Amino acid sequence: MQRNAYHRRQRATAAILALGLAGLVGVVGGPSPAPVAAAGEPLVGIVCSTGPTFHLETDADYIALPDGNTAYMYGYKPAGGAFQHPGPVLCVQEGDTVTVTLTNTLPRDVSIMFPGQENVLADGQPAQPQFSTPGDLTTLTSLTNVATANGGTVTYQFVASHPGTFLYESGTDPEVQVRMGLFGALIVRPAMGADYAYNRADSRFTTEANSAAANNTEEFLVLLSEIDPFLNQAVENRDRNGASSNFNLDNYHPRYWLVNGRGFPDSIADNYASWLPNQPYGALAEVTPSDDPALPSVGHPFGGMARYINVGTENYPFHPHGNNGKVIGRDGHPLEGPGSEDLSYEKFAINIGPGQTYDVLFRWYDAEHYHPVSNPVPVEVPQVANQTFGMFYSGSPYLGVVGPQPPGNQSLNQCGEYYIISHNHALYQITSWGVNMTGPITYMRIDPTAGSSCP
Amino acid sequence: MTSASDEPARLGRRQLLRYAGGAAVFVAGAGATARYVRPFAAGQVEADSHLSQITQDHYMFLGGTDGWIGLPPTPPTPIHPDTMAADKGIGLTTYIFGFRNITELDAPQRALQKEKAQHSAPLFWVNQFDPNDVSTEFVVDIENLGLAVRPDLFDEHSLHWHGFRNVIPFFDGEPTGSVAVPPGTVFRYVYRPREEGTYMYHCHVEDVEHVHMGMNGLVFVRPLQNSNMSLYPSGKYLYNDGDGSTGYDREFALHLSEIWNESHWADAHIQLPEWSDYKVDFALINGRTYPDSVAPAAPFPDGWGEGPTGTVVDSGGAPWTKPYMPVKTDVDGVLVASPGYEHLQYQPATALVRCMAGERVALRFSNLGFKEAAMTVDALDMRVVGRDATPMRGRDGTDTSYRTHTLNIGAGESFDVIVDAPPFSGGTGSSGLGYDMYLLYNRSFMRANNLAPGGFGGQATEIRVYPTSANIPVQTVPNT
Numbered sequence: 056m057q058r059n060a061y062h063r064r065q066r067a068t069a070a071i072l073a074l075g076l077a078g079l080v081g082v083v084g085g086p087s088p089a090p091v092a093a094a095g096e097p098l099v100g101i102v103c104s105t106g107p108t109f110h111l112e113t114d115a116d117y118i119a120l121p122d123g124n125t126a127y128m129y130g131y132k133p134a135g136g137a138f139q140h141p142g143p144v145l146c147v148q149e150g151d152t153v154t155v156t157l158t159n160t161l162p163r164d165v166s167i168m169f170p171g172q173e174n175v176l177a178d179g180q181p182a183q184p185q186f187s188t189p190g191d192l193t194t195l196t197s198l199t200n201v202a203t204a205n206g207g208t209v210t211y212q213f214v215a216s217h218p219g220t221f222l223y224e225s226g227t228d229p230e231v232q233v234r235m236g237l238f239g240a241l242i243v244r245p246a247m248g249a250d251y252a253y254n255r256a257d258s259r260f261t262t263e264a265n266s267a268a269a270n271n272t273e274e275f276l277v278l279l280s281e282i283d284p285f286l287n288q289a290v291e292n293r294d295r296n297g298a299s300s301n302f303n304l305d306n307y308h309p310r311y312w313l314v315n316g317r318g319f320p321d322s323i324a325d326n327y328a329s330w331l332p333n334q335p336y337g338a339l340a341e342v343t344p345s346d347d348p349a350l351p352s353v354g355h356p357f358g359g360m361a362r363y364i365n366v367g368t369e370n371y372p373f374h375p376h377g378n379n380g381k382v383i384g385r386d387g388h389p390l391e392g393p394g395s396e397d398l399s400y401e402k403f404a405i406n407i408g409p410g411q412t413y414d415v416l417f418r419w420y421d422a423e424h425y426h427p428v429s430n431p432v433p434v435e436v437p438q439v440a441n442q443t444f445g446m447f448y449s450g451s452p453y454l455g456v457v458g459p460q461p462p463g464n465q466s467l468n469q470c471g472e473y474y475i476i477s478h479n480h481a482l483y484q485i486t487s488w489g490v491n492m493t494g495p496i497t498y499m500r501i502d503p504t505a506g507s508s509c510p
Numbered sequence: 511m512t513s514a515s516d517e518p519a520r521l522g523r524r525q526l527l528r529y530a531g532g533a534a535v536f537v538a539g540a541g542a543t544a545r546y547v548r549p550f551a552a553g554q555v556e557a558d559s560h561l562s563q564i565t566q567d568h569y570m571f572l573g574g575t576d577g578w579i580g581l582p583p584t585p586p587t588p589i590h591p592d593t594m595a596a597d598k599g600i601g602l603t604t605y606i607f608g609f610r611n612i613t614e615l616d617a618p619q620r621a622l623q624k625e626k627a628q629h630s631a632p633l634f635w636v637n638q639f640d641p642n643d644v645s646t647e648f649v650v651d652i653e654n655l656g657l658a659v660r661p662d663l664f665d666e667h668s669l670h671w672h673g674f675r676n677v678i679p680f681f682d683g684e685p686t687g688s689v690a691v692p693p694g695t696v697f698r699y700v701y702r703p704r705e706e707g708t709y710m711y712h713c714h715v716e717d718v719e720h721v722h723m724g725m726n727g728l729v730f731v732r733p734l735q736n737s738n739m740s741l742y743p744s745g746k747y748l749y750n751d752g753d754g755s756t757g758y759d760r761e762f763a764l765h766l767s768e769i770w771n772e773s774h775w776a777d778a779h780i781q782l783p784e785w786s787d788y789k790v791d792f793a794l795i796n797g798r799t800y801p802d803s804v805a806p807a808a809p810f811p812d813g814w815g816e817g818p819t820g821t822v823v824d825s826g827g828a829p830w831t832k833p834y835m836p837v838k839t840d841v842d843g844v845l846v847a848s849p850g851y852e853h854l855q856y857q858p859a860t861a862l863v864r865c866m867a868g869e870r871v872a873l874r875f876s877n878l879g880f881k882e883a884a885m886t887v888d889a890l891d892m893r894v895v896g897r898d899a900t901p902m903r904g905r906d907g908t909d910t911s912y913r914t915h916t917l918n919i920g921a922g923e924s925f926d927v928i929v930d931a932p933p934f935s936g937g938t939g940s941s942g943l944g945y946d947m948y949l950l951y952n953r954s955f956m957r958a959n960n961l962a963p964g965g966f967g968g969q970a971t972e973i974r975v976y977p978t979s980a981n982i983p984v985q986t987v988p989n990t
Contacts, residue, residue: 257905310786370882372920376684378676379898390904397904403673403709404898406882406920422676423702432680433647434698441695443666445686452680473679474687480922481880482718483788491718491785498687 098325099341099500101276101362103146103242107153107215110134111142113161113202113237115294118333120311121318121493126282127291128236128333131167131223134158138333140316141278141366142223142239149218149246149254156210159202162294165237166201167211168226170410171387175199175213182211198226218245218253219387220362220412230304235290236316238366240278243387252360252414253389257397260360260416261345273359275340277373279407279479279495280316280366281309284488309367310488312479312495314338318487319478319496338497340477343504344454347420353504358418365407371484372406377419377475377499379403384414404480419475419501427453447474447498455503470509473501567831568648570634571613573620574667574691574713574725575655577627578602580853581769581792582799582960582967589775590791594659601853604769605659605778606724607713608856611834612653612843619843625658626844628856629797630765631711631727633988634834638734638750639702648701648833656693659778666690669699670714671729672878672922673899677701683714690715706733706749707899708924710765710876718785722773724797726878728765728924731899748872748926749901755911756895758872758928760985762863764950766919766969767794768879768957790881793957793969796859796989800951800960800970806848807989808858809838821983821990829986835859836987860989861971863950866978867934873950874988875917876924883969884953886916887929890973896926916953934977941974948973 096102116138117125131142134156147153153172159165169175175182177200185197202209225237245254250265252258259265261273289302314322315336323339324331345355361380365371383390383399390398407413425432432452439461444450449468450458456471468474478485479495487493502509580601583591591603608627611634612620640646654667668690670683679688681699691697713725735752739745742757749756769792773783795803813824814836822830830836837858838846847855865871873892877883891913895902902911917925934946941947951970952958960967976982 308786370920372882372922374672374922376670376677376682377679379673379900392908396908397906398908398910399904400897400902400910401900402898402923403675404920404922406918406923420676421678422704423678425678432678433700437695437697441692442689442697443685443692445684445688445690447687448679448689452678454678475679475682476684476687480920482721482921483785483880486718486785488786489782489784491716 096326097272098327099337099339100272100326101144101146101242101274102326102336104133104143106145106147107151109143109145109154110156110158111167112136112158113165114138115161116333118316119321119331120282121321121487122490124284124488126284126287126311127294128287129161129165129232130236130333131157131239139335140236140333141280141336142237144239144276144336145223145241146244147215147241148244149215151215152212153215154210154212156208157202159204159207161204163204164197164201164207164227165204165225165232166197166199166209166227167223168199168229169211169213169221169223169241171217171219171221172213173216175211177209177211179212196227198229201227215243217387218243219384219389220364220414221387222364222366222410222412224366230307231286231290233366234281234283234286234307236280238280240276240362240364242362250357252416253384255383255389255391255395257399258383258389258414258416259357261342261355261357265357266355271341271343273340273342275338275359275361276315276336277338277361277363277477277497278315278336278366279364279371279373280313281368281484282311282313283307283309284311309484312367312484314495314497318493319485320493322495322497340497340499341502342419342499343502344420345418347422347424348418358416361415361417363405363407363413363415365409365411368409370406370408371495372404372480373477373495374404374480375417375477375499378417380405380415380417382413382415386412419499421454425453427451427456454501455509471503472509474498475501567833568636568646569613570611570632570649570834571651571653572632572669573610573612573623573653573655574607575610575624575627576605576607576657576659577625577856579604579606579629579724579797579856582962584960584962587771590771592775592778594778600847600855602856604771605774607657607720607777608724609713609727610845611837613832613834615839615843619839620653620655622842622844624655626856627724628845628858629724630767630794630859631725632834632837633727633763633765633859634729635988636701636703636729636731636833637736638706638731639704640734641704646702648703650699650701651696652691652699653696654691654693660780662780664693665720666692666715667713667720667725668697668715669711670717671699671701671709671711673709673924674701674703675705685715703731705899706731707896707901708763708874708876708926709899710878710922710924712878719773719777721878722768722770722880723777724767726765726767728763728874728876730763730874742870748874748896748928751895751901756872756901756926756928757870759869760865761872761874761988762861763874763988764795764861764876764971765797766875766877766879766883766885767797768792768881769794788880790879790957791961793879793883793952795861795969795971797857798854798859798861800958800967802851802854802857803861803971805851805854805860807835807860808854809846809848810836811838816983816990821985822987835989862989863971863973864976864982865931865973866976866980866982867931868978869931871929871931871973873927873929874924875919875927877919877921880921881954881957882921883919883957884916885919885950885969886953887948887950887973888915890929890932890948891915892917892927892929894925894927898924929973931975934975939975939977944980945974945976948975
């Protein structure tokens with residue numbers, strides 16, 4: 056299995072932003088290991104592990120949380136590779152025969168469920184729920200065939216017959232193991248092409264192949280999860296110290312909520328940020344303005360694509376500011392009627408149920424086309440002293456313009472780019488056990504188009 | 511206090527507004543000068559220049575501050591009712607942050623609204639932007655009035671119009687990617703609402719806290735199709751449907767929010783709550799729990815009342831045309847309670863739905879609580895014609911509307927539904943009071959009670975269907 060820089064231009068100078076953030080997230084920084092990104096990895100957007108044959112291995116290690124805490128986690132990782140949370144994003148083609156071999160290093164049985172995939176085989180036989188005493192329904196031990204503790208192996212195989220976004224997760228003791236981090240995303244690309252979500256012409260999104268101006272792939276993952284640190288601590292205590300678990304799952308109470316395995320502001324750091332060695336996936340969405348449907352084309356005819364997955368145990372209402380999401384698929388099925396009628400719908404709050412996936416198109420452009428000379432905002436901008444600047448604000452209402460900053464202000468804005476937030480709107484969940492305005496928050500970074508000084 | 515010398519100026523301005531509506535006066539300037547000058551300085555005593563520039567039906571002035579509301583006082587706990595509210599003497603229980611509509615107040619009155627916030631935030635509505643008429647853009651000023659109970663805080667405020675599409679960060683109100691409004695200053699937002707439907711708005715500064723503390727409300731956009739009587743006789747629609755399917759006779763805005771007592775008490779007593787302990791103690795509609803939710807709205811301003819040709823008219827019969835609820839204020843600009851409902855002085859909006867048999871009733875729901883609500887009405891179908899300010903149509907026009915009796919409304923979602931009022935049952939109706947009563951309530955029962963033993967309440971209200979002989983006047987203002 057190899058990682059593939061999927062259609063993504065490189066932005067080496069984005070390290071500037073990363074350096075700027077390093078101070079901000081200093082509370083979670085420990086020793087700084089070397090970056091683990093392989094050459095050619097995208098710094099933002101989806102990092103695909105391409106198949107269709109994968110060899111995954113379980114492992115356990117720690118992740119950093121926005122309040123300075125760490126959590127002991129389980130994870131799936133590429134066999135022989137470094138621990139990571141969440142597991143690799145598995146990307147396959149519609150019609151592929153997908154083979155996933157799991158080697159289990161943990162001191163407990165582990166498995167993989169593939170919700171939404173049909174006729175999954177385990178070691179060549181139909182995958183089945185496991186009972187310690189066959190025929191006795193009170194002895195269910197796993198929802199599917201396992202790789203046994205301390206070195207066992209199992210190989211799953213299925214045909215990826217539906218394009219879309221899927222979850223894979225442990226089927227063994229899932230109320231513990233999934234919450235411990237044994238999950239990841241599976242993307243099945245349609246026969247119609249890698250710049251389509253489904254085999255529908257209206258499911259196309261921006262890639263460098265179809266966007267003359269952007270040279271960008273605007274495809275993003277929004278994988279939402281939660282952590283009760285007492286559960287993780289109990290598991291750690293058992294694994295490392297041999298203590299018997301005293302965690303009562305009836306008392307499960309999440310204190311952290313994450314996006315792509317990170318909490319804000321780590322969430323918007325680059326993929327493979329050096330200070331997050333075990334949390335490789337950023338959640339920043341970086342785009343350039345797309346064509347306004349009401350105006351002539353400027354060479355960016357399609358919008359972006361966000362693949363939402365909820366790994367938690369209650370609905371997460373995710374709210375992208377600035378532009379709505381058009382939900383075109385759910386759970387690996389396009390929203391269409393029996394005659395291919397379009398049943399998609401637009402949302403400003405995308406309310407995702409546990410285990411659900413939503414495929415969402417979005418399109419950012421300034422509806423008013425404000426410009427400092429030809430079309431200024433219809434208000435006089437208050438003097439700097441009468442505004443409080445956000446750390447991502449350029450000092451100007453206009454895209455690509457850097458305005459005056461308050462004395463001593465340390466802006467993280469590089470070139471007048473816009474930052475528009477996207478966050479869970481169950482707002483008590485954008486906290487990290489006492490630290491507000493963290494958790495599942497991410498941003499869409501909108502780079503100016505031609506003529507800008509943006510890196 | 512307002513000095514006597516301010517009085518003539520205020521009356522004069524009101525007279526001016528009443529007769530000058532319609533003409534937008536833009537400030538001319540050299541070069542790239544803004545159409546609207548920067549707002550006047552906060553607290554500045556001047557001739558309210560903000561109003562002279564803008565057509566009155568396209569303008570809203572909001573003040574952000576703190577205040578107190580009255581929720582059911584039982585069962586008492588160490589943190590509820592808040593002991594700091596006891597000396598208010600009118601049944602107030604709970605500290606809030608909130609907005610106030612200060613559009614018609616002069617500068618001294620505005621300054622007196624500190625610690626006089628309301629909940630929910632003032633309902634306002636906007637006409638869809640007409641691309642051929644730039645004067646149809648909508649202007650909102652926000653003045654940060656400061657927090658009276660927490661002078662140690664210097665919290666900014668902002669206006670985030672939740673769901674507004676393709677807006678630049680400068681007008682989005684999210685303070686990290688743009689700017690926020692420090693205490694003692696005014697910021698001006700300009701909107702061109704190009705898509706009709708039901709939205710919501712809230713302060714986005716420290717929004718875990720500020721939203722929950724009460725700085726949240728509903729705003730909706732009326733479609734350009736309105737006044738076309740050929741598709742539906744009333745000429746009122748939820749969307750530009752082209753076929754009258756979203757036409758209605760009466761509309762009601764129902765905004766859902768929640769109260770977690772501990773966080774409100776903590777803010778008043780200089781403490782910090784642990785937000786992951788969040789729970790809902792009181793679930794509200796339009797800032798009230800049932801049965802307060804069906805109590806009368808705050809009184810109309812002096813000179814305005816219900817009339818034969820419209821529910822809110824002045825003494826000359828002219829209908830209310832401003833884009834927000836008509837609410838009476840006293841000489842200091844403070845809200846006035848309906849007699850007998852003094853504890854609701856700062857919760858002026860009612861959630862009562864009143865209609866006649868055979869009418870089409872539009873209900874606009876928005877939810878800025880943190881939990882999903884299951885709003886249920888037994889024995890009546892709700893036809894869902896819009897969600898999140900989007901008509902239920904696929905990109906190819908496929909009708910995706912549906913009927914249900916329960917709406918699962920997640921945090922930050924809106925629903926637009928139409929209810930066909932059924933025939934009247936006869937006599938004095940199912941209530942014995944002259945109307946048929948249909949309860950509209952949160953089927954998540956824990957949020958349809960007031961914490962009191964056996965008490966139904968919380969996020970609930972009534973739909974009252976009267977016989978056509980009741981002759982309820984044509985509706986000119988929502989929620990009347």
